[in-house]
Amino acid sequence: MSEWILQYLYLPQDLSSHGHELDSLTGWVHLLMLILFVGWGAFYLLTVFKFNKKRNPSADYKGVKTHVSSYLEITVAVIEAVLLVGFSIPLWADVVDNIPEETAKDVVPIRIIAEQFAWNIHYAGPDGKFGRTAPELVDLSNGNPVGIDKNDPNAADDVTTVNQLNVPMNKQILVKLTSKDVIHSFFLPVMRVKQDAIPGSEFPLKFTAVSKGDNDGKYEIACAQLCGLGHYRMRGYYNIMTQEEFDAWMGEQQELLKAAGEDDGW
């Protein structure tokens, strides 16, 4: 039934490992809404038709004498309780709150730092460790948008990109999300991911892409929270890659870093 109604709900394609469960709750809730609306609507239309002054010239002081509506209200409450306790709370615990260790196997940690009006992506590189960052080191003109401390040994292999997120398929992506300036919201529609990016705090979120989908893995990052005059164009891109493609891309980045490092030395 949930599947049936989902075909009519205009949701974007779902390419994540967890999205199916969220969508199924969305489906069930909309089914409940539809049943209630149609049920109430039928009663309502019948009533306004039947009890028009012309058809029923004198009103009945008592009106409805049964308490069927109380049972109906209890039923609605029970269904809501089931959706809440059976679906929504455990789903949240599993999908949102169950965050893997950064160093766990098959987890790809990525820092994402939002700013007006761009998404800065910070990869830990092959060592799996993020270099130290500091606000005063932010230097937009010198290609250091997230303020990485170049003297930190963990930073040597760190890769940063702007508005381009590359993720390997079938790996848990652990995003550590924050913002430099105002509140943004990181929204990947086909990945069923949305989370506010709040300056001063870093919140984790996770997702796993399971398919490249209809658009060969190329999708957009949207900002969902009003963040200023450029909010509407705070669009980033992400690319769902196979592990080989991702490794190849990361390898290229490491070559580029080495080349740049030699330049610095010279």
Place this chain on the structure above:
Amino acid sequence: MDASVKEKSSHDDHSHHEEAFIWKYVFSIDHKVIGIQYGVTALLFLFFGFTLMMLMRWQLAYPGEAIPVISGLFSETTMPDGIMLPEFYNSLGAMHGTIMVFLAVVPLVVGAFGNYLVPLQVGAIDMAFPKLNMASYWVYFVGGIVMLVGFWMPGGAANSGWTSYPPLSNIATTGQTVWLLGMVFLITSSLLGSMNIIVTIVQLRAEGLTWMKLPFFTWAQLVTSFLLLLAFPPLEAAGVLQLMDRLTGSSFFMPSGLVVSGEVLDIAGGGSPLLWQHLFWFLAHPEVYVLILPALGIIAEVIANNTRKPLWGYKSMVYATIFLGFISFTVWAHHMFLTGMGTAINAFFQTTTMIISIPSVIILTALMISLWGGSIRFNSAMLFACAFLPMFGIGGLTGLPLGLTASDIHLHDTYYVIGHFHYVVAPGTIFAIFAGIYYWYPKVTGRAMNEMLGKIHFWLSLIFINGIFFPMFIQGLAGVSRRLYDGGASYAHAQDYLYLNEFMSISAWLLALAQIPFIINFFISWKSGQKAGDNHWDATTLEWSATTSPPLGHGNFEVVPTVYRGPYEYSVPGKDKDFTPQNEA
């Protein structure tokens, strides 16, 4: 008229002439005049807030195209060559929300309807504190002017959303400071007004008017006033804190290490942006019920009167309203589900959110069941009241997937949310306001509004308002974010749904045209409408049965009524007329 002269002269031995215009109509302490002042001012703001939205809808339907005909009215800093700038779009969005909530709808349902009707329904000669009442209106008026002044500030009016989330609002242009000042006035006004209504209902009820004989409208006003009184002070405090952040360099809402446009911000830091959200929503969620409860009160009166039978489940409606009032203080963080909440806190707020749906369902069901067995008169007021039920129903039902966090993840901050709360407030509360205007207009003016114009107004409004808001659910499910200057045109996932923007915009402009019959009706009927009797609708509550239309200037009643029975004694078996007024012995 005579009574006002008498009362004035009894206070003042030196003069026997009528009250001067300024004391009678401007700085009046008569709750009825103040109610009308609130009503007229708030209707103007309602129209102004609607106009802002119509401008936004041009930009959403035709992003980046010059607005035709009226482009000359705007400055270079808002719409150069008629093309709207994103800054101006954001100002319009923030001010549309602020004006509609704080300057139009709440002042209408509480300031206008509450002020005018509560003393009449409880059989009081005025509000408990008439001078506070006058102060409440004038503080509101000043707050409104301050809000409008924002448009002339450098950088335009406030542009950080009606929610004003810092740090964005803290670093925003001067309009935000003006917005905060305006809010301080509006909140103060609400506090004065709500205290007055509470004391009036508790202390000034006529003899025999026990709690379970109060009209449901007055019950709704009582609970609403408690919500205003208890929920607004935190926002007033928060507003002052944000003012200090902006003006004195404090950092209540600013964390350390902010970097704006590549520069480290020179602030103390150490504050929390989420603190504002908690304080804001601690008000703004109860505020939602401030918008809804008086509307339900209006609908209850109109339905009981026009079905010619008592409300079904009056007591359960009252208890549900009180329960709803309490629970409304425990749901605020469901506006903040995506701010990094853990499972425990999240489970708490979605549970309270599901719980609060129960009293809402009880009230709506009782109103719907009240129709059964009635002898329904479909006049303009009743049409709006009848349409309110399914429209408010859509608003309520679409709250479910937003209230459950797992389905909220995808829908949060999309057009689905916009559709949801507009169904509650626009074809919900604003339809209730129209029902109330058609219903009580004969009481206020002594003349009835034209039914033909009223019905045209109703049917056109019903069609076009759904044309605006229903497509928003489709866009929201598709993942189109709210508050986008180009209506989603930048995003690939929105492309298939952009055609709806034009449809919604045209519906909005047609909705504006549909208000013309109402505006004509409103003014023409004032002087030349059909004369109404004292009890035009054969109603039972005191404002109809115990006083004239319009009621006496100062004092309301020639004889202060005594109450003998419940509020909705319609079609009592064995009686020869189909209504038995509360004050009939």
